[in-house]
Amino acid sequence: MDRKEEIRDFLISRRAKVSPEQAGIPSYGELRRVPGLRREEVAQLAGVSTDYYTRLERGSIRGVSDSVLGAVASALQLDEAEREHLMDLARTANTPSVRTPRRPTQQRVRPGVLRLLDGMTGVAAMVQNGRGDVLATNLLGRALYAEVLTSAVSVGPDVPNRLPNQARYLFLDPGAADLYPDWKAVAATTVAMLRLASGRNPHDRALNELVGELTTGSGFFAELWAGHDVRIHTTGTKRFHHPVAGDLSLQFETLDLPGDEGQTLFTFTAEPGSASENALAFLASWAASPPETTTTGDPAGGSSRPARFRARPESRNPGKTEPTHD
DSSP: OOHHHHHHHHHHHHHTTOOHHHHTOOOTTOOOSSSSOOHHHHHHHHTSOHHHHHHHHTTOOTTOOHHHHHHHHHHTTOOHHHHHHHHHHHHHHTSOOOSSOOOOOOOOOOHHHHHHHHHOOSOEEEEEETTOBEEEEOHHHHHHTHHHHTOHHHHOTTSTTOOOBHHHHHHHOTTHHHHOTTHHHHHHHHHHHHHHHHHHOTTOHHHHHHHHHHHHHOHHHHHHHTTTOOOOOOEEEEEEEETTTEEEEEEEEEEEOTTSTTEEEEEEEOOTTSHHHHHHHHHHHHHHSOOSSOEEOOTTSSSOEEGGGSOOGGGOOOSSOOOOOO
16 A cells, blocks of 8 residues: 555545634635635644644655644544544555555464463454454354354355455455445444554565455445444444344454454453343353254364355355445
8 A cells, every 4th residue: 555645645534534623713704715724724733843744744744843733633633543543544645555465464362362262251352463363263253143154155165275354354245234234334443453553564475465355345335335434342232133143232342462462352242131131141052052964174273163054055146246225
């Protein structure tokens, strides 16, 4: 990804979101040719010259101090994720470019973390990287995300050892809109997280290939990616329409694993006494029951899993069909 283009498009997109009224600039009813603030207005708010800010917005950010970037972030009213993204873009712009991005080795989850996952009962848990690859799950996590882990699109029979990927499932598997009642919101959050990851690791070949694949295969992904939105995903509520357990509304928490850069632990729990708690308990019982047939290797990096978690080939379409949503 071209750093100058990334910086330019990000700053322009943020400037367009701030109205003169929000910035405390009187407009006096004048007609404006651009949405949001003008460059000279951002420069004034940031305490720099218009020429200097114009150079920044053209991507010439190398050598710019953190204090200036902070002033620009305040002028553009950036939130925490947007500030972090701007700093990441500046940091990578100041780092010598890598001519040939190398494919990173497959990430492995430490045995201690795997034991932690297996020790979580009544909690659906998984470890995921910044690209949305599912690295490991516990038993309940495998049951909750069985549709993702076994999707012919997510895993891909034609790509040996490819990890299940949340973003690939969301945008390329038509069944995603059935699993997630809030599919559009989940999709937007996923793209915002990928955009944040790309700012941190612009030479991640696997991430760049994933973005290229999704941009080509999904018009909605391309539209969201062009918006340059970023988001830090730490806690919240996620709804599922599960083929076994029915409707669930689960609270999620995330924890970055400090000893394993780029790996994040996700946990999902239900409100005590709720219908979702009953549904999650039923799913746990179903997942723990004896498998109906033989077992097969777990694509998420865990131990064996029941064959009933396999994809149903007749229900999967690995083509470019967009999930539909009313």
